[in-house]
Amino acid sequence: MTDSLRASWIIAGNTVRELVRSKLLHNLIFFAVLLIASSMFVAQLTIGQWDRVILDMGLAAIELSGVLVAVLIGVGLVAGEIERRTVFPTLARPLSRGAFLLGRFLGLFAMMAVSVVLMMAVLAGVLRLAGYGVSSSVAVAALLILLELALMAAAALLFGSFTKPILASAFSLSLFLVGHLLSDLKAFQQRSQSELAKALTGVAYRMLPDLELLNVKSLAANELPVPHGLAQAGALYAVAYAAGLLVIAVVIFSRRDLK
């Protein structure tokens, strides 16, 4: 067990070193920083409400670029390596596939945490330039975005463990979109006349991740407090869901014939 954890730690370190040199990651972060900085100019088109526009654009940029990092890079870390066959030298060492997958996840999560902190610093700077500060709701929103990214990274690793990179990316991005539509799915279920449709949507509603539980951007932008307990419950939900996805990914990846 300890050896597996040590191996995961080493893989995580290697993953971080790989990602530091990743041009895709650099470009996505650069794009997000540019978007956050440009929110200052967009805000000037409005009447008052500057802080709201800057916060909305900034948090959206952090979330979107983060999701692209989690999905595109997450898929590449397993499915991409399998496709390029660069995974074989690593797996030839005395290392379990589960430890490899966990290490990849931890390395990716570390890089996402660094990039979210970096982008939040830029957002705080832009807000400061406009004469505003960062409220506790904004910090909570950023933390929940990071956990949403962790969940998406776990999903990307899961899909990458059994299918091709392009399909894994498509599945992961679809999960992100559907994850924000679950309340509408439930409304559809309640209105549907077909028992089969009700049953199917009911199963989908319970199985798919409810990413709206991690979405408090609107509260942050409206300077409203996050309801007591929501952040903690949402955070634990994201951690548990991501862990569940990782367990399934490890099981599938361990049994997969890579030849």
Add this chain to the structure above:
Amino acid sequence: MDFPSRARAAVPAFAVVVLAACCAVLRARAQQLAPAVLEATFDIPAFPAEVVRPFSFGLRSVVADLMFLEAIQIHGGRGSKAQTLEKGGHDDRALNRLLTYATDLDPKFAGAYRFAGNAMPRQTADGKVTNVLQAVALLTKGVRERGDDWRIPFTLAFLQSYYLGRFDEAGRNFAVAAKLPGAPPYVGFLATRSSIEGGDLQFAEQLARAMLEQATEESTQQEWQERLRDLRMERDLRDIEAAAARFSARRGHAPESLAALVNAGELAAVPREPHGGRYLLSPQGEARSSAKPRLRIRGRQGTVAGLEVR
């Protein structure tokens, strides 16, 4: 290269030039024949919230901002010159739909409600006021969703009293605004004034007492005590006028004085004027105080200066 070979080589280039010329001529002709683009083509489509919301994919707040920014651009593009109802109708519809979408996507968007209240109602060049009812609907939603922002019920009350002449509703919304944190003291006074105009004296007195109890500064307490005296005076004046009307109905002529009302049994006693003055009765049966004029919002007959409100 001999001439026939050169000619053959030039054929494709020649063909391209001829076809390009044909395209230019035919395009111009087709554009002439095409029907004029209807203005409605550029209208903001009326999608219900159930459709707009899912397609924002967790970025509702940003999409709401974009709608809000577009509404500001439309409002800014109107210019200061008044337009007719028909000519500005496109912008009116666009403003209403954009701000409805913005607040459907983000129901807590206080700035959008406030902007709706200020920007949507438009006085037209042909003697109408338009987009008032739509703005009232949006602000009513805003009062429900943002119970912490005094400016939303305040703006709603302004529209109800100024454009619609619904003073009782306005009084209640001014009262809601007055009780919220950050509301200036004059909002409470507006509430009582609107309630009096709407005829609801009891509500106005209740509000004034509540405001007096929560006032912490001495000057504010004095102002509210004065307002309570005004309300008592208004109640007395209404009682006197009602008694005078009954007197006239029974005797066939107006009462000569307040004492005549008391002698005839229409009034139990001449009430004491709370400001230290005395009550007077005009030959037309209209009561007044020697100390202070009555609280009134003048010049409103249900609409603004006879304008048609939509």
